[in-house]
Amino acid sequence: MSQKNDLNWFITHKKRVEVALLALILLVNATANSFVVLMETSSSAMQSWEPWVWEFSSMLALAALLLPLAWWTDRLPLQFRQPGRQLQHHLIGVMVFTATHILLMVGIRQATYHLFDGHYQFDWSFQNLLYELAKDFRIYLLFVALFELYRFVVRRWRGEASQLSNPPDETSSSSRYLQQVLVKMLNQEFLIRLEDVSFIRTAGNYQELYVNGRAYPLRITQTALLQQLDPQRFVKINRSEIINLLLVSEFRRRQGRDAELQLQDGTTLQVHRNYIDTIPESLRVINPAEV
Template sequence: MTQAPLPPGLELDRAHRRRRRYMVVFWILAFVSAAIGNTLTERMDADRYGISAATWQIATNEFTSVLVSLLMLPFLLRACDRWPLHADTWRRRLPLYVLGSILWCALHVAGMDLLRLFVYRSAGVAFEPGSLRMQLIYEYLKDIRTVFVIVAFWHMVEWFGRRVQGEAHLLDAPDEGAPVEPVDRPERFLVRKLGRDFLVATADIEWAQASGNYVNLRVRGRDYPLRSTLAALETRLDPAVFVRAHRSYIVQLAQVTAIEPLDAGEARLHMADGSVLPCSRRYRESLRSVAAGAGPVPARA
């Protein structure tokens, strides 16, 4: 079976992955720097107060904690991707992050204790973690702050990235008088970019691509994220102009220059700007029917 190529021009997806890589690098530097600083200060405290502790033991305690935290970091960032906190979702999702912080703490304590046990035994020294209950309480008071600092930083970076790129919004009805357009079928979208507002005509949207909790609107070679689901956006667009082509794509028919059949009933859509988008078997016949002016047909299950 011939595989359709990945569609080009997904700037928002690439920018998001780039920001995520930067965040991982940032947190690696932050955690490692903290571990080095804590090792040095604990070494000085041990010397000052006459506490018997080898430098390798202090370093082991600090760096095992950092290592386990960094191993869990990608999962926390993925959770931020999957369940971002917005004004309309934070009350429902915040308890999930609290539960996640408890899981983070439990895995953190278990992981670093196992690593410390291995290192200490390799050095022929007994490892005594002390009271597990007190250790969990002590670590959780630190871990809940760590988790929510990471979550807050992720949201801040993503918000700024969308502001730089330009985030789309449905135009609201005016405070006084009738709306300038039907609210159920908007003719324009408002794009806010670095404090400036731009109007984007619905007719200029070449396609829309689902991306997590957002839909990327493709307009003249640029992507603008709209906080919506693809299904919700589909109900707001003219079905004679915009047609579902894939579970992740809605396309404007006028921008489709050719439909290339593939094996198993799938197809490739060649767009006016040279991009190639996937068309699944489920939506292919409906798209061809609308393109021929016969109206939509039910999508296959």
């Protein structure tokens, strides 16, 4: 299988791969910790199932927190700008993460012990809470680092776009607008012209530039990017998508006041009713029949 086929397969199954990897990490860690605790307490009066309940309750609580943590880190990526503000946000994140993890973990343990006609009592002393905070702080930092590393690798594999530090000197009237971006893909670098971008979709802190079915993430807000795009060519059609008007092949009204556009590459995008007026009249009469 070629590298391109590998990438296409990964993009198609990206969510499943991510869930499988996280599940494998959590399962291996909980199983290993259970065996360690079981060996350390083999001579005590503890039931053999209790270490498994402790570790897997912690694992399930952690699993419930990873999706919110991934969302949080996606909107607060690690960077050198405003370190004080980042530190403040992550300290809040750690406190919320620890409190939620403890409450979920204790709830799962109490419910499980009840099934075995037992009673679980969590140690709410300051010393134990400090221990839990230190442990969850390490876990929080570990997954923040893992998420950042994973996103970096994926962006480089898919191809990450960036603006040119020294753009070419254009003499046309449109030179004040963004003309091209540099894409870095593994050990390759190449330019993408904005006129070849069929549409742009917001994805967290990135704007994904779609060219021939491939998405190249550009780290910029939608508002900032719109200020750099030629308004005669690029218009916003809903909260998260911008289209290249010159690559639109068909416009269709839908029931109600919404509509949809079909691009030359076959992609169909929804046009929210609040943005229909941004579509030029010349395009809106391509298919005048209303459904």
